[in-house]
Every structure is written in C-alpha cells, then in structure tokens.
Amino acid sequence: MSNRNVTQGRTRMTPSEAFVETLVANGVTDVFGIVGSACMDALDLFPAAGIRYIPTVHEQGAGHMADGFSRIAGRHGVCMAQNGPGITNFVTAIAAAYWAHSPVVMITPESGTMTMGLGGFQETEQLPIFSKITKFQGHVNNPRRIAEITGRCFDRAMLDMGPTQLNIPRDYFYGEYEYEIPQPIRIEHGAGGTQALQEAADLLANAKFPVILSGGGVVMSNGVEACVKLAELLDAPVVSSYLHNDSFPASHRLWCGPLGYQGSKAGMELISKADVVLALGTRLGPFGTLPQHGLDYWPKNAKIIQVDADPKMLGLVKKISVGLAGDARSAALALTQQLQGRQLACHANREERTAQIRQQKDAWSKELTEWTHEKDPYSLDMIRNAAEMHPRQMLRELEKALPKNVMVSTDIGNICSVSNSYLRFEQPRSMLAAMSFGNCGYAFPAVIGAKVAAPDRPAVAYVGDGAWGMSFGEILTCVREKIPVTAVVFHNRQWGAEKKNQVDFYSRRFVGTDLENPSFAAIARSMGAEGIVVDKLGDVGSALAAACEAQLKGKTTVLEMMVTRELGDPFRRDALSMPVRKLEKYKDYV
Numbered sequence: 362m363s364n365r366n367v368t369q370g371r372t373r374m375t376p377s378e379a380f381v382e383t384l385v386a387n388g389v390t391d392v393f394g395i396v397g398s399a400c401m402d403a404l405d406l407f408p409a410a411g412i413r414y415i416p417t418v419h420e421q422g423a424g425h426m427a428d429g430f431s432r433i434a435g436r437h438g439v440c441m442a443q444n445g446p447g448i449t450n451f452v453t454a455i456a457a458a459y460w461a462h463s464p465v466v467m468i469t470p471e472s473g474t475m476t477m478g479l480g481g482f483q484e485t486e487q488l489p490i491f492s493k494i495t496k497f498q499g500h501v502n503n504p505r506r507i508a509e510i511t512g513r514c515f516d517r518a519m520l521d522m523g524p525t526q527l528n529i530p531r532d533y534f535y536g537e538y539e540y541e542i543p544q545p546i547r548i549e550h551g552a553g554g555t556q557a558l559q560e561a562a563d564l565l566a567n568a569k570f571p572v573i574l575s576g577g578g579v580v581m582s583n584g585v586e587a588c589v590k591l592a593e594l595l596d597a598p599v600v601s602s603y604l605h606n607d608s609f610p611a612s613h614r615l616w617c618g619p620l621g622y623q624g625s626k627a628g629m630e631l632i633s634k635a636d637v638v639l640a641l642g643t644r645l646g647p648f649g650t651l652p653q654h655g656l657d658y659w660p661k662n663a664k665i666i667q668v669d670a671d672p673k674m675l676g677l678v679k680k681i682s683v684g685l686a687g688d689a690r691s692a693a694l695a696l697t698q699q700l701q702g703r704q705l706a707c708h709a710n711r712e713e714r715t716a717q718i719r720q721q722k723d724a725w726s727k728e729l730t731e732w733t734h735e736k737d738p739y740s741l742d743m744i745r746n747a748a749e750m751h752p753r754q755m756l757r758e759l760e761k762a763l764p765k766n767v768m769v770s771t772d773i774g775n776i777c778s779v780s781n782s783y784l785r786f787e788q789p790r791s792m793l794a795a796m797s798f799g800n801c802g803y804a805f806p807a808v809i810g811a812k813v814a815a816p817d818r819p820a821v822a823y824v825g826d827g828a829w830g831m832s833f834g835e836i837l838t839c840v841r842e843k844i845p846v847t848a849v850v851f852h853n854r855q856w857g858a859e860k861k862n863q864v865d866f867y868s869r870r871f872v873g874t875d876l877e878n879p880s881f882a883a884i885a886r887s888m889g890a891e892g893i894v895v896d897k898l899g900d901v902g903s904a905l906a907a908a909c910e911a912q913l914k915g916k917t918t919v920l921e922m923m924v925t926r927e928l929g930d931p932f933r934r935d936a937l938s939m940p941v942r943k944l945e946k947y948k949d950y951v
C-alpha cells in the first residue's frame with residue numbers, strides 16, 4: 362500500500378526520505394531510468410510513496426520517455442540513473458528536451474564527497490556536461506538541503522519550461538536531519554506588458570490580413586481554446602509552427618496547417634499575404650520558417666507581434682513590432698477582450714479572406730492527394746519496377762486510419778519529415794517530435810513515455826529504419842513493463858534523409874547510407890511484441906487499426922512498412938554547398 366500524504370511540518374527523517382517526500386509533494390508518479398547503487402536507498406522507498414519506477418533498456422530511452430511523459434501530461438517527467446555512465450547516457454535526451462521546452466527533472470546522483478576528485482569508480486563532473494542544456498542545475502551541497510534543492514529543481518522546470526538537473530553526491534542520501542518538505546511554487550505567467558498589449562491590439566484592429574501562427578506555447582499553456590476564440594473574432598487563418606500540428610484543431614475552418622519543412626503549402630501561401638502576424642507562443646526558431654516547396658513565405662514587410670513566455674526569445678530570430686513576455690493563453694484571452702466590440706479593419710474583407718482560405722486549403726489537399734510519389738530523377742530511378750509502397754501513399758493511408766484521440770511521435774528522417782503534411786490533430790498534446798534538436802532515435806521512447814502519461818490514448822511512433830536500429834531495444838521496456846504502443850517502421854533500406862544530400866550534392870556517391878536490414882517484424886516477435894510486415898497499400902489502414910486495438914489488450918506491435926527508396930525534399934538544402942576539390946587525386950569527386 363502506498364501513501365501519498367506528504368509529511369507536514371519540521372520532522373526528523375533521512376535525506377532519502379526527505380528527497381522522496383519532495384517528489385511526492387510535486388506530484389511525481391512515474392520515474393524512468395536504470396537502477397544503480399548510488400540512489401538505491403531512495404529507490405527502495407518508491408513503492409511505499411506511490412511512485413512507479415520504470416526500468417528502461419538505455420538511459421537515453423529513459424530521458425526521452427520522461428520528455429514524452431511531460432509533454433502529454435503537462436507536468437514534470439522524471440528520470441534517474443547511476444552516477445557516471447548512467448548520467449552521461451542522458452545527454453542526448455536532455456538536449457532534445459531542452460529545445461522542446463519539456464519540464465524534465467533529471468536526477469543525477471554523483472560520486473561520494475569523500476572520494477570526489479580522486480578518479481574513483483564511475484566518476485565524472487556531472488554539472489558542466491549539462492550546463493548548456495538545462496534551465497537550472499541544483500547541486501545538493503549539504504544533505505540538510507536535499508528537500509529544498511529537490512523542490513527548487515521541480516519549481517524551475519515549470520517556471521522556465523525546460524529540463525533541470527538535481528545533482529546529489531551519493532553519500533548525501535544517508536544520515537538523519539530535520540526537514541520541512543517545501544510546497545511547490547507554481548508561478549502564473551501573465552499576458553504580457555499592458556502597453557504592449559495595447560499596441561498589439563491596435564495592430565490587429567487595423568490589420569487587413571491578420572494571420573495567427575500558433576506555436577508550442579499555445580499547447581503548453583492549454584491555450585488552444587483561447588487561440589480559437591481570437592482566430593474566430595478576426596476570422597484569421599491559423600498556421601501551426603513547425604512540428605506543433607496539434608496547436609490548432611485540424612477540422613476548424615480557419616486551420617491552415619503547419620509551416621516549415623514539409624509543411625502545408627496553404628499555410629505558407631496565406632501567411633505570405635499577411636500584413637500582421639500574431640506569433641503566439643513561439644520562439645520563431647530559424648529552422649521552422651525556412652523556405653519550403655520553393656516558397657520563401659515569411660512576410661518580410663508584415664508587422665510581427667510575438668508572444669513568448671521567455672522574454673529572451675522576443676525578437677531574437679525575426680524582427681518584431683511588438684513583444685509580449687507572457688503566456689500564450691493569457692495573451693490570447695487579453696487580446697480577445699481588448700478587440701471585442703472594437704471596429705476591426707479585417708471585417709471589411711472577411712468574405713474575400715474566407716474564400717482565399719478555402720481555396721488555398723482545397724488546392725493543397727488536392728495536390729497532396731495527387732502527389733502519390735516523388736518525381737525527381739533519383740526517385741524515378743528507385744521506383745522503376747519497385748514492388749514496395751510509395752511513402753506518400755502509405756502516409757496518406759496511415760493518416761486516414763489514425764484513431765481520433767491518438768498521440769503520434771515522429772522521428773528524424775526523410776519519411777518522418779514528409780509525414781508532417783499528413784498529420785492532423787483535433788486535440789492538443791497529441792504530437793511529439795524531436796523538434797529542433799533533431800536526433801534520430803527519439804520517437805519510440807518518447808511515445809512510450811506518452812503512453813505512461815495517458816494509458817487510455819492510442820500511442821503511435823513513426824520511425825525510419827535507421828533510427829529504428831538506434832531505438833528498438835526499448836521494445837523490451839514495452840513488453841516487460843506492459844506499456845503497449847505501436848511502432849510504424851519505414852523500411853527503405855537506407856539512411857534516407859542523409860542519402861538525399863548525396864543525391865543532390867555528391868552525384869549519388871553513397872557513403873554510409875545504404876542499410877541491409879533483418880526482418881524487424883521477426884525481431885519484434887522474438888522480443889515478445891507483435892511484428893507485422895505490411896507491403897500492400899490496401900493493408901496499411903487495417904494493420905494500423907488492428908495495432909491500435911491491440912494496445913487495449915496490452916500488446917505492443919511493430920508494423921514493418923516496406924517502402925521504396927524514393928526521397929522527398931531534403932532537410933538542409935540551405936546549409937550545403939556543391940563540392941569543390943583542388944587536389945588532383947580528388948578531382949572526380951564533384
């Protein structure tokens with residue numbers, strides 16, 4: 362039997378007890394990691410405190426699971442591991458969480474204070490490694506402060522929306538002291554400056570073609586409804602920021618799809634016409650607004666109103682007219698209130714704008730349906746006589762079969778990126794992606810964490826075969842811990858996204874990009890999951906539906922999708938140059 366009542370008032374207890382009580386005070390129910398002796402004294406108390414400890418295959422997986430958990434639950438994701446190698450295995454996952462603004466608390470026990478610096482067992486300096494990828498690092502410098510500093514790490518992860526590190530010398534779990542378990546401090550972000558709100562409202566009131574760019578901050582602040590209200594008041598088209606496709610309901614007449622890599626042409630066409638853009642809850646990261654589909658769509662002469670909870674993001678990447686340091690939801694509500702009952706310039710051309718939205722959306726939808734395969738020379742060569750499915754057609758079938766309240770995570774790869782055009786959601790906290798850190802191997806562990814946060818929702822990961830090699834070990838976690846999810850693996854026998862660069866810039870000289878794979882379905886079955894090979898378009902929808910159904914019975918399924926080697930547009934056309942060779946021996950490598 363567990364007891365979730367937190368000890369009140371100053372009480373004598375051990376540091377392990379104070380630490381665990383502080384986790385409970387912060388609502389922690391699940392911790393991901395791999396056991397180690399360094400924190401075992403505290404771990405021993407988890408069951409009694411009502412905390413589930415979920416052992417993973419790799420600490421990177423645990424970090425991504427904590428990240429996925431936090432994004433779906435809207436509260437902390439927690440991971441913990443052994444000092445030294447267990448902690449260094451967290452690096453990639455914490456960097457991803459940092460750029461995704463996920464409130465992950467990473468607990469890093471470190472070597473004991475009496476041997477530190479002597480180069481003993483599993484010793485490394487654990488704070489510098491994470492100094493640039495955490496919002497706050499709490500180091501317990503005295504066991505009497507373990508509750509205080511643990512509490513602060515939880516407070517700061519929410520306040521600054523990002524990962525924090527709780528570093529505890531392993532000998533500081535022992536002893537006996539007086540503690541008061543701190544109450545969590547949760548600070549409400551306001552709507553932004555009064556004058557800035559006034560200026561923003563004036564800009565919107567006078568705008569002839571306002572467009573709302575709805576970002577991750579809208580999801581994180583539970584602000585989708587507020588964003589919908591404001592959009593309806595203005596009748597403004599709404600585009601989502603890159604990989605935040607769940608920041609506006611896709612069935613809404615004002616929804617125009619995501620911007621950025623493999624995003625919606627309709628959204629891009631419409632924002633290019635804007636005279637005022639309200640960038641709501643987005644840092645306007647540089648990758649998210651790169652030209653796409655041959656469209657350099659960012660409206661350079663438009664007035665930009667940017668709302669971000671982190672004031673340092675305001676005007677950092679794009680020139681802005683007004684900056685609101687505030688919460689996306691509060692800002693949307695405040696702007697709606699200010700604009701209600703006011704004369705709005707955009708109401709004069711409402712019909713014309715509504716027609717444009719409809720026309721752009723219809724055109725893009727038609728184009729997507731007709732875009733059955735890639736048409737560049739390499740892709741045409743690859744699909745000649747190929748029996749496998751075209752990735753785009755397969756993605757369209759998946760899109761149609763995704764259950765209504767599904768959570769989808771996507772990895773980094775060519776097909777995963779193309780899927781951006783085929784992922785629409787009705788509710789927030791539904792899409793998980795590796796975001797701007799862009800690490801392969803993210804999607805599968807992230808969706809496992811998501812499933813722990815929302816066991817009743819279907820959970821689906823889209824993963825390329827290369828990235829799958831990095832992450833499929835976590836099937837064991839699904840099976841051992843009974844966390845049923847569905848992995849859709851795009852088997853194209855290549856590190857496709859990188860191969861695309863070799864096609865475009867290196868005359869199809871393929872170095873390190875071809876993959877020979879075993880049967881991923883058979884591997885899944887040998888690990889205790891279900892494994893299904895799908896090689897016909899007609900089977901895609903039913904296979905996905907069955908796999909989602911199987912989650913209800915506790916079954917994890919790997920769908921191995923046999924697809925051609927064709928490739929969509931590359932990630933970084935902006936960042937590569939045609940090769941130049943000066944030495945005779947390399948002269949042919951152009």
Ligand SMILES: Cc1ncc(C[n+]2csc(CCOP(=O)(O)OP(=O)(O)O)c2C)c(N)n1
Pocket residue numbers: 773774775776777799800801802824825826827828829851853855856857858859
């Ligand atoms: C950890 C990591 N290593 C390397 C890369 C570089 N990279 C980006 S996409 C990609 C290829 C992905 O291949 P796959 O998962 O098979 O998907 P595909 O592109 O074939 O659809 C690689 C290697 C990366 N993003 N992350």
Ligand SMILES: [Mg+2]
Pocket residue numbers: 774825826827851852853854855856857
């Ligand atoms: Mg691949």
